[in-house]
Amino acid sequence: MEKQDRRLGVVAALPLTALLLLCFLAPMLVVALFSIMPQRVFSILNMPDFSAFQVFFSLGYYRSLLWSLGMAAATTVILFLMCWPLAYGMAKVFGRFTLVLTIAVVMSLFVSENIRLFGWVLTLMRGGLIEGYLRDLTGLSFDSPLYTVGATIFGLVYVYLPFMLFPLAQGIAMVPDDARQAASDLGASRWQVMRQIDLPLAAPGILVGSLLTFVLAAGALAEAKILGGRSVIVITDDIETAFTFAQNWPLGAALSMIMIVMVAGLAMFALARLDLDAIMGRKR
Amino acid sequence: MNRPVILRLEKVVKRFGSFTALQGIDLDILEGEFFTIVGPSGSGKSTLIRLLVGMDELSEGKIWLRDNRIDQTPANKRPTCMVFQSLALFPHMSVGQNIEFPLKLRKVEPAERRARAYELLDLLRLPRSYYDKRISQCSGGERQRVALARALAFDPEILLFDEPLSALDYRLRKTLEKELKDLHARTGKTFVYITHSLEEAMVMSDRIAIMKDGQFEQIATADEIYSAPVSRFVAEFMGEVNLFDATDGLTQRAGGEVAAIPADGQSVLMVRPEYVRFIKNADQTDYALNGRLQAEYALGSRIQYEIETENGRVITVEKLREERLQADVGAPVLLGFDAGHTHLIRGA
Numbered sequence: 001m002e003k004q005d006r007r008l009g010v011v012a013a014l015p016l017t018a019l020l021l022l023c024f025l026a027p028m029l030v031v032a033l034f035s036i037m038p039q040r041v042f043s044i045l046n047m048p049d050f051s052a053f054q055v056f057f058s059l060g061y062y063r064s065l066l067w068s069l070g071m072a073a074a075t076t077v078i079l080f081l082m083c084w085p086l087a088y089g090m091a092k093v094f095g096r097f098t099l100v101l102t103i104a105v106v107m108s109l110f111v112s113e114n115i116r117l118f119g120w121v122l123t124l125m126r127g128g129l130i131e132g133y134l135r136d137l138t139g140l141s142f143d144s145p146l147y148t149v150g151a152t153i154f155g156l157v158y159v160y161l162p163f164m165l166f167p168l169a170q171g172i173a174m175v176p177d178d179a180r181q182a183a184s185d186l187g188a189s190r191w192q193v194m195r196q197i198d199l200p201l202a203a204p205g206i207l208v209g210s211l212l213t214f215v216l217a218a219g220a221l222a223e224a225k226i227l228g229g230r231s232v233i234v235i236t237d238d239i240e241t242a243f244t245f246a247q248n249w250p251l252g253a254a255l256s257m258i259m260i261v262m263v264a265g266l267a268m269f270a271l272a273r274l275d276l277d278a279i280m281g282r283k284r
Numbered sequence: 285m286n287r288p289v290i291l292r293l294e295k296v297v298k299r300f301g302s303f304t305a306l307q308g309i310d311l312d313i314l315e316g317e318f319f320t321i322v323g324p325s326g327s328g329k330s331t332l333i334r335l336l337v338g339m340d341e342l343s344e345g346k347i348w349l350r351d352n353r354i355d356q357t358p359a360n361k362r363p364t365c366m367v368f369q370s371l372a373l374f375p376h377m378s379v380g381q382n383i384e385f386p387l388k389l390r391k392v393e394p395a396e397r398r399a400r401a402y403e404l405l406d407l408l409r410l411p412r413s414y415y416d417k418r419i420s421q422c423s424g425g426e427r428q429r430v431a432l433a434r435a436l437a438f439d440p441e442i443l444l445f446d447e448p449l450s451a452l453d454y455r456l457r458k459t460l461e462k463e464l465k466d467l468h469a470r471t472g473k474t475f476v477y478i479t480h481s482l483e484e485a486m487v488m489s490d491r492i493a494i495m496k497d498g499q500f501e502q503i504a505t506a507d508e509i510y511s512a513p514v515s516r517f518v519a520e521f522m523g524e525v526n527l528f529d530a531t532d533g534l535t536q537r538a539g540g541e542v543a544a545i546p547a548d549g550q551s552v553l554m555v556r557p558e559y560v561r562f563i564k565n566a567d568q569t570d571y572a573l574n575g576r577l578q579a580e581y582a583l584g585s586r587i588q589y590e591i592e593t594e595n596g597r598v599i600t601v602e603k604l605r606e607e608r609l610q611a612d613v614g615a616p617v618l619l620g621f622d623a624g625h626t627h628l629i630r631g632a
Contacts, residue, residue: 182372184360185337186386186438196385200376 028260034253042249052254061238061255068235069262071149071224072217075156076210079164082157083209087168088198092177098169105162113159117226120155121146124227147229155223163212171205172198204274211270215263235259287314289350290474291336291442296345296355298331298498305331307498308345313442313476318468320477320485322521323495329478332495333446336476337366349441365440369447371431373419379405379430380415386438404433407470409463425456432464436471445477449484461487482522486510494518510556512627519554519629524588524600526560527552527629532597534571550631557588557602559625562609562617569620575599577615591617 036048039055056062090098108116123129126144135141145151175198183197184190199206221236230237235255242252291313298306305328313319323329334340336347338359347355354362365386374382383404384397392400398415405412408429414422422430428448435443445464449457465488468475479485485492486506493503494517502514513519516527528534530547545553566572575591578598582588587608589601599619603609611617 176370176372178368178370178372179374181339181359182366182368183374183385184358185339185362185364185366186434187360187389188385189360192389197374201374 031253031256031260034249035257037250037253039250040248052248052250053258055251056254056258061235064233064235064238065255065258065262067232068218068259071153071156071232071234072214072220074153075160075217076164076214078153078157079161079213080168080206080210083161083164083168087165087205088172090165090169091172102166105165109162114222114226116159117155117222120158120227124151146227147231149228149232152224152228152232155227156217156220159220159223160213160216163216164209167205167209167212168202169205171202171209174205175201207270207274211267215267218263219259287316289313290315291476292346292348294346294348296332296335296347297343298328298335298340299343305498306335306342309498309500311493311500311503313474314491316472316474317490318465318475318477318488319491319493320479320489321493321495322479322482322485324480324521327495328498329480329495330446331498333366333444333476333478336442337364337444338362363441364444365435365438365442366444366446367431367435367448369450371427371448373427373431373434375419377419378415379410379417379419379422382419382430383433383437385434400437401433404436407436407467408433424452425460428452428460432467436473440473442474442476445475447479450479450481457484464488494521513554513629516552516629519552519627524557524602526555526557526599528555528597529553532573532593532595534573545628546630548631552629554627554629555621555625557600558586560599560601560619560621562601562603563620564618566618566620570623571626572618572620573599575617575619577609577611577613577617579613580609591619 030044033044035052036050037044037046037052038049039051086101090101094101121128124144124146125131127135128144131142131144145154179201180193180197183193188196219236221234221240224230224232224234224237236259239252239255239259242248242255246252289312291311293309293311296306296309296311297304309332321329321332331340335342335355338354338357338361342355345355346353349363374385377385380398380401383401384392387397387400401415402412405414410426410429410433414426414430419427419430431448449460452460461484464475464477468488477485477488489506491503492506492509494501494509496517502509502518504512509518510522513522519525519527528545529549529552530545532545534545534553545551561569563569563572573593575593577589578592579590580587581590583602586602586604589603589609591599591601593599601619609617
């Protein structure tokens with residue numbers, strides 16, 4: 001009976017397994033195979049030579065990767081510092097206003113990311129909303145902050161805010177109030193309560209939020225292009241170029257593989273330390 | 285015993301919006317005593333304890349710890365420490381880390397912290413191997429002891445308890461009540477305990493304060509409160525009680541020195557169920573009255589009877605099992621009690 005159940009389970013899981021293999025694993029495999037092909041071939045039936053990985057170092061593509069990872073790290077840190085007080089308020093202080101805030105943040109996701117980024121271009125550009133009005137009203141002027149690394153990071157922070165805010169609020173909501181009060185009663189200052197109680201107990205939320213923002217920001221392309229104006233080239237831009245203009249699939253595949261391995265490694269490292277049951281509010 | 289006052293409350297008022305939770309409380313707690321505040325839920329006892337440790341700010345009044353005014357001092361700077369109803373142990377720390385938490389904040393050396401934690405584990409009769417246990421691996425009673433050890437590690441002037449035993453089962457509660465009393469004796473610290481359970485208060489306390497509607501009804505020893513309550517509320521709160529007013533027309537023994545109950549509609553004469561006797565002749569006791577046995581309940585070591593008198597009042601009587609009344613429900617009985625076992629509660 002149990003044996004039959006198990007067999008039926010395999011049968012029932014078959015469609016999804018097939019779909020995952022076909023749509024998820026197969027493309028990955030193709031990319032992985034292309035990454036070890038010689039330069040500029042369009043077939044995976046060539047002799048593997050790993051030349052694309054040499055190009056990664058010799059032609060300085062690692063710089064793009066470092067920019068991507070660096071800006072993603074900066075975005076994560078900025079978002080964490082920005083969202084902590086806000087998330088704290090949402091979880092513990094605001095009460096019904098939390099719902100309003102949640103809806104407001106989620107609403108912004110309904111508009112395409114590119115459209116929102118172009119909105120910022122119109123706002124920040126020289127002669128745009130801010131500088132244009134300022135010059136018209138006061139005669140003062142300033143250079144546009146657009147097309148810099150700062151503008152790129154600003155765009156990343158702006159776009160990925162919800163992905164830090166909500167997990168963080170969820171994490172903070174898990175910190176019991178009486179643990180915080182007990183710590184203070186036992187002599188902890190506010191700062192010590194935050195360090196010793198809030199941060200460790202909200203760690204699952206912090207981890208999920210940071211992981212989401214970092215992974216998304218590392219793979220982001222539009223911010224660097226639209227707000228950053230390619231002031232620095234990010235790895236995703238290189239990948240796109242390699243696959244399109246350069247028509248060098250093995251290079252694009254190799255860059256992709258490097259990216260995938262780094263981000264997947266990080267994600268696995270973080271998720272291994274995570275207790276999903278605790279996040280869902282279940283008791284251990 | 286003449287002990288100095290350690291904690292003094294002067295006209296402490298606490299308001300939440302338009303609701304006044306504490307209406308001008310005056311209180312002296314003595315050095316080294318086990319002081320219990322008892323009251324029904326909503327009486328303001330939890331509000332009071334939160335003010336004492338500094339988790340809430342008072343609206344008016346003063347709190348003195350010896351000669352220092354502490355009502356404006358934040359919780360983390362007060363030499364008081366509370367054991368929470370939920371215990372509020374830190375789930376991400378081991379038993380040892382929980383106990384050492386207040387010591388770590390004071391930057392005590394790790395070796396010294398560990399030694400102190402072991403001492404406290406010994407004091408609370410927890411094995412030293414528990415030092416590395418996780419909180420989630422401890423049972424309810426063990427968690428109680430860890431919470432106590434943590435509070436003692438803080439070495440407070442006053443240790444406060446917010447109904448820490450209410451979530452435990454009966455047997456464990458009884459054990460811990462006695463342990464707590466024993467711990468009080470061994471540490472010599474001032475304990476302020478809050479509970480809604482009178483039994484808990486009677487077992488442990490030196491003095492008990494009965495709280496109602498944000499005020500103290502009576503502050504006295506358990507014996508005093510039990511035998512001479514100042515109000516109907518206290519009398520009824522402290523267990524089963526029989527109250528008679530002037531309309532009961534109690535039959536007095538001829539020549540007995542018995543005070544009349546003032547017919548002011550408020551004064552009542554109190555007698556506890558264990559002092560009411562089943563008698564044969566009306567002149568055996570100072571007071572006597574006729575009734576009919578209505579119900580009989582077994583309470584374990586004692587039997588409780590309910591007797592309805594001629595004018596419809598139900599009297600509760602409790603007897604030890606060996607003094608069991610041989611009568612059927614519905615049978616007429618003669619009840620009596622002596623004036624020395626009664627207490628007159630005068631109307632306000």
